[in-house]
Amino acid sequence: MTSPPVHGSQALFPVVDGNLVVGGIALPRLAQRVGATPFYAYDRALLSARVAEVRSRLPAGLQVHYSMKANPMPALVQHMAGLVDGIDVASAGEMKVALDTGMAPEHISFAGPGKRDAELLQAVAAGVCVHVESERELHALARMGDETGLAPQVVLRVNPDFELKGSGMRMGGGAKQFGIDAEDAPRALALAATLGLDILGFHVFGGSQSLKPEAIVQAQAQTVALMLRLAEASRDPVRLLNLGGGFGIPYFPGEQPLDLAPVGAALEQALPALRAALPQARLAIELGRYLVGEAGVYVARVIDRKVSRGQVFLVTDGGLHHHLAASGNFGQVIRKNYPVAIGNRMDAAERAPQSVVGPLCTPLDLLAERMELPLAEVGDLVVVFQSGAYGRSASPQGFLSHPEVVEVLV
Numbered sequence: 001m002t003s004p005p006v007h008g009s010q011a012l013f014p015v016v017d018g019n020l021v022v023g024g025i026a027l028p029r030l031a032q033r034v035g036a037t038p039f040y041a042y043d044r045a046l047l048s049a050r051v052a053e054v055r056s057r058l059p060a061g062l063q064v065h066y067s068m069k070a071n072p073m074p075a076l077v078q079h080m081a082g083l084v085d086g087i088d089v090a091s092a093g094e095m096k097v098a099l100d101t102g103m104a105p106e107h108i109s110f111a112g113p114g115k116r117d118a119e120l121l122q123a124v125a126a127g128v129c130v131h132v133e134s135e136r137e138l139h140a141l142a143r144m145g146d147e148t149g150l151a152p153q154v155v156l157r158v159n160p161d162f163e164l165k166g167s168g169m170r171m172g173g174g175a176k177q178f179g180i181d182a183e184d185a186p187r188a189l190a191l192a193a194t195l196g197l198d199i200l201g202f203h204v205f206g207g208s209q210s211l212k213p214e215a216i217v218q219a220q221a222q223t224v225a226l227m228l229r230l231a232e233a234s235r236d237p238v239r240l241l242n243l244g245g246g247f248g249i250p251y252f253p254g255e256q257p258l259d260l261a262p263v264g265a266a267l268e269q270a271l272p273a274l275r276a277a278l279p280q281a282r283l284a285i286e287l288g289r290y291l292v293g294e295a296g297v298y299v300a301r302v303i304d305r306k307v308s309r310g311q312v313f314l315v316t317d318g319g320l321h322h323h324l325a326a327s328g329n330f331g332q333v334i335r336k337n338y339p340v341a342i343g344n345r346m347d348a349a350e351r352a353p354q355s356v357v358g359p360l361c362t363p364l365d366l367l368a369e370r371m372e373l374p375l376a377e378v379g380d381l382v383v384v385f386q387s388g389a390y391g392r393s394a395s396p397q398g399f400l401s402h403p404e405v406v407e408v409l410v
């Protein structure tokens with residue numbers, strides 16, 4: 001049995017008359033406004049506040065990019081576009097949404113392995129910056145440059161010879177499908193020169209979901225050192241350095257929010273040498289879940305309450321088909337409960353262990369396992385916090401053919 005976690009996310013949303021308030025609207029009314037459950041709701045004010053906080057803690061002039069695979073809802077991406085300096089996309093589909101916001105193409109970057117020729121051509125035609133992950137992509141871009149008469153905007157994504165320690169998801173170091181291995185980067189730079197491609201700079205992404213400032217500081221220091229080495233092998237002046245991101249948010253009991261102060265201080269210290277060595281380089285970080293994860297909730301309605309051999313099951317209309325991560329099946333090794341609440345009984349004193357499940361015919365469809373929750377009834381609204389990132393778009397909506405989930409930005 002787990003005790004109710006107290007997370008930053010829960011404190012971020014006010015409670016009025018026992019109801020959670022999202023985007024200034026009490027949850028029962030918001031559910032009426034949406035017209036259906038389940039739904040995701042993202043709070044604009046929290047999104048704006050988070051970007052402002054990141055900017056206040058990190059050095060002035062450091063560019064903050066939004067990695068939109070964390071949450072590609074067009075209205076949300078539009079909102080983020082007005083707050084950040086660039087948008088990172090990982091497919092032509094995401095690139096369309098980013099371009100639709102009006103973000104300048106040179107501030108959109110397209111990374112990811114296995115970019116198809118059609119996608120590369122779209123990026124070249126748009127003037128979007130392509131983060132190349134292989135020599136094949138260099139050849140393809142050079143050919144497209146010749147065919148279109150356009151100058152492809154190219155950044156070399158490098159697979160570092162280190163990783164972000166303690167990160168939830170390793171995206172660099174060792175053998176990886178991402179980027180060009182650091183030791184092969186000089187060869188790729190020479191190839192680019194032969195092909196007549198102008199390389200704008202470098203991109204290193206060491207990992208994701210880290211809550212340890214010292215690990216992030218270390219990875220950033222290693223990234224800067226690697227980039228300075230790579231710059232020496234570059235024929236072209238370095239105009240962009242993307243240091244990656246990796247900032248995590250707390251999901252589970254005992255996890256502490258990431259302290260950005262040491263990260264900001266270390267970057268501040270590293271900047272003068274970097275600016276002296278590479279005066280033309282814009283410095284950027286790319287953040288997905290840190291910017292949007294805590295600003296979103298998933299809301300499902302209790303449609304049945306069952307007792308099985310003494311255990312209470314709240315059966316909801318939502319589940320893993322909308323929110324795979326909350327069910328514990330999106331990369332987690334050990335299943336733990338996301339922070340969950342009964343959104344219309346936030347003040348209830350009496351609590352009891354209850355499990356929240358979805359309507360799918362699989363025991364994996366579990367949103368909370370024996371959690372201390374207010375005594376809930378049919379019609380109540382179950383809220384899953386920390387749901388603004390890797391929610392709808394990272395879930396198998398087609399599984400069991402239930403209705404699709406609605407998303408609102410409030």
Ligand SMILES: *Cc1c(COP(=O)(O)O)cnc(C)c1O
Nearest residue numbers: 067070205208209286287288289
């Ligand atoms: C997914 C991804 C990110 C964002 O990761 P978060 O954990 O959401 O911050 C950043 N950069 C690249 C290259 C990515 O693939």
